[in-house]
Amino acid sequence: MAPVQVHHRRAAKWDRVSSRTPRGAPLSRWVRRGATTTERPSREPVTAPTYDDETYEKHLTDPDWTKEETDELVELYRSCNGKWVVIADHYPGDRTMEALKARFYTISANLLQLTTPITSMTTTDYSLYETLTTFNPEQETSRKKLAEGHLYRRANEVDEETVLLGELQRIMLNQASLDSAREDLRRRLDYPHTTTSGYQYTTSQALTQLWQQLLAQDRLKKNPRLRPTGNSTYDGQSMATPTSAARPRESTAPSSAQPTEVSAAAEDPRFGVSVHSERIPPGVSFGGDRLTKPRIAKSTIQTDKIAAILAHIGVSDVIPLSTAPVVKQFDEIMSKVHLLLELRKTGEREEQELRTRQAQVKSE
Numbered sequence: 001m002a003p004v005q006v007h008h009r010r011a012a013k014w015d016r017v018s019s020r021t022p023r024g025a026p027l028s029r030w031v032r033r034g035a036t037t038t039e040r041p042s043r044e045p046v047t048a049p050t051y052d053d054e055t056y057e058k059h060l061t062d063p064d065w066t067k068e069e070t071d072e073l074v075e076l077y078r079s080c081n082g083k084w085v086v087i088a089d090h091y092p093g094d095r096t097m098e099a100l101k102a103r104f105y106t107i108s109a110n111l112l113q114l115t116t117p118i119t120s121m122t123t124t125d126y127s128l129y130e131t132l133t134t135f136n137p138e139q140e141t142s143r144k145k146l147a148e149g150h151l152y153r154r155a156n157e158v159d160e161e162t163v164l165l166g167e168l169q170r171i172m173l174n175q176a177s178l179d180s181a182r183e184d185l186r187r188r189l190d191y192p193h194t195t196t197s198g199y200q201y202t203t204s205q206a207l208t209q210l211w212q213q214l215l216a217q218d219r220l221k222k223n224p225r226l227r228p229t230g231n232s233t234y235d236g237q238s239m240a241t242p243t244s245a246a247r248p249r250e251s252t253a254p255s256s257a258q259p260t261e262v263s264a265a266a267e268d269p270r271f272g273v274s275v276h277s278e279r280i281p282p283g284v285s286f287g288g289d290r291l292t293k294p295r296i297a298k299s300t301i302q303t304d305k306i307a308a309i310l311a312h313i314g315v316s317d318v319i320p321l322s323t324a325p326v327v328k329q330f331d332e333i334m335s336k337v338h339l340l341l342e343l344r345k346t347g348e349r350e351e352q353e354l355r356t357r358q359a360q361v362k363s364e
Contacts, residue, residue, distance in 0.1 A: 101135060
């Protein structure tokens, strides 16, 4: 295999050439040394706003801009074919691209409004006018800084942002689903609004007709819920129930023999089933409540005394299994605890009376 020959070519040299715009503004660009100047294919020239001195003084003045600076901006826009990067590079001074755009768009919007009033603008003209007037240089600067910051992000920051965006999307989907479910629930709970009034059923005849209509509609259902009164005046002739139909057939009559219930008393403790002879309060109750509620008394002192007695006899604060035997044994313990507290209270009262009596005897 023949060796590959690499021909090294010397780098071309470039020179920076200075020139001026037709209005005298300084320009500079790089030109290849030794290259002949050739005309580039001409593009379609952009349309730049035109105005005279009188129009500028009446409608286009700005305290931050002079007329010479404005003329220079318009001329650069025309000569650079509307390329804002080139315009910002060639414009003398330290104005930013956003400031140049804001000034140029303001001039264009004012001239467009002077040429064609807003009420006479077409859809295209008004869209252009709205675009020119809504330009915000601060927002554009912030957008560029944000885009520049995205260029210098690390890989872990990009991955973290991707995860956060996915989590945010999941949260938004769940929120939309929850809002839809809530709206459906509100729609179901909302009562139907009637379109008629009840004043037409103020007489007995109207009420009788309403009852007959409801009874006829109910008889057409598979499982009727309304029962006729037996009076043909109210139920109507077609609703009168014959006497023979009121009695069930002997073949379909229910048997008088009642099935006996099989008692499973032996399995009651296994499944935690108990029969209460006393009256049970309505509502849901748990077996664990019978192990915690008796520990709490009306006063804090009494509660502390009960806790001290239970701790002394070895009853823990938390009883894991609240079975029926455990609850029964705990009730017996609590009855003895309350009896002990009553006896202690009685003993303390008698001791206090005894000390009072002894003090009276000594004083005599």
